[in-house]
Amino acid sequence: MTIGTFSENGPTKCSGLEIKQYSEQALIAEFNNGFDKIRCTTENHITPFDTIQNFLFCSFKRKI
Template structure:
């Protein structure tokens, strides 16, 4: 087991649905707090993605390392 995890999710200012399904939104602090007992945050970045339908989706990508 490598001890690293990468997560991509919708940001709080992003979509409320994806493919008509309700989704959960996160910000960097909330995602970090959710994993904080077992993982240390390495880095988070946000990315705006323009879809083929010319809408913008806001994503958060974070990398974490397992605490020893």
């Protein structure tokens, strides 16, 4: 499973709505009971308004 979210360096709002930011460790903790982390990476996204949003993407494998 792969999930993407705003990183701790990302915006605090998106389209006027409050959002939740995640660190790598916090996202791993959210899925720790049923999944093992494969890898995580961050990426900057440049919006049409020329602002930068930092995302965190993590891949997980279901625990057997």
